[in-house]
Amino acid sequence: MARAATLACYVSSPGEPGTGPLLDALRAAGKRVLLPVLKRDMDLDWAPFTGATDLVGARFGLLEPSAPALGPEAVATADVVLVPGLAVSDAGARLGRGGGSYDRALARVPLGTPVWVLLHPEEVGVDVPTEPHDRPVTGAASGDGVVRLPR
Numbered sequence: 279m280a281r282a283a284t285l286a287c288y289v290s291s292p293g294e295p296g297t298g299p300l301l302d303a304l305r306a307a308g309k310r311v312l313l314p315v316l317k318r319d320m321d322l323d324w325a326p327f328t329g330a331t332d333l334v335g336a337r338f339g340l341l342e343p344s345a346p347a348l349g350p351e352a353v354a355t356a357d358v359v360l361v362p363g364l365a366v367s368d369a370g371a372r373l374g375r376g377g378g379s380y381d382r383a384l385a386r387v388p389l390g391t392p393v394w395v396l397l398h399p400e401e402v403g404v405d406v407p408t409e410p411h412d413r414p415v416t417g418a419a420s421g422d423g424v425v426r427l428p429r
Contacts, residue, residue, distance in 0.1 A: 282357035284310040286324065286383075289333060289341040294362055295396045295420070301327055312352055314383070315342045322383045324352035354386050361415070363395040365404040370414030370427035373406035384413045392416040394424075 285304060290297040304311050304327075311327040316337060325343040333341040353359065361380050365373040372395050374380050384393060393415045399422040417426045 282309065284312065284356050285358045285360060286312045286314075286353050286356035286387075287327070287360040288314055288362055290362070290396075291339065295398060297360075297396065298330065300360075302330065305329065312348070312356060313343045314379070315347050316340060316379065317350075320377050320379050321350055322353070322379050323347040323350050350383070351386055353383050354388060356387070356391065359384070359387055359391060359393045360419075361393060361395050363397055363401070363415075365401040365406050366395050366397060366415060366418045366427065367406050368403050368427065368429050370416070371406050371408045371412060372415050373404075381409075381411055381413070385411070387413075394419055396420070 287297060287301060301311060312324040313327045315323040315325050317323055325345045325347045327343055328345050332344045334344045336342040361372065363372045363374055387393060393413070394417045395415045397418055397420045399420040402418045402420050402425060415427060417424055
């Protein structure tokens with residue numbers, strides 16, 4: 279992440295590893311951070327993170343940036359993409375919440391762009407169901423460290 283100029287991330291929800299300190303550190307390091315904005319059709323738009331005080335409440339208890347959205351394709355400009363999940367397998371299969379929002383977003387990310395899932399340690403290396411459209415992640419980061427996938 280040190281060389282990445284633009285990162286796509288998210289604002290964590292209760293029960294997920296907290297992204298607040300990470301978002302602040304990335305911004306302090308001069309990184310451009312894009313955060314998702316959930317559209318009515320459950321697709322993701324993206325807007326720049328300008329600081330925690332500019333986050334506003336949204337549907338499903340989410341926090342989103344108040345800055346103008348850049349469009350769903352903006353995620354393709356990220357050098358690294360950090361995504362939420364419920365679990366990840368040793369093969370890199372990520373289990374999401376089932377809405378398909380990140381499946382659609384990841385389909386827009388150029389192949390070769392690192393995609394990392396942020397999880398709790400016990401959620402890494404778990405067998406998860408997969409669908410043909412699922413895109414494997416590059417790695418997982420948890421309180422136990424980082425793991426490159428597949429392993």
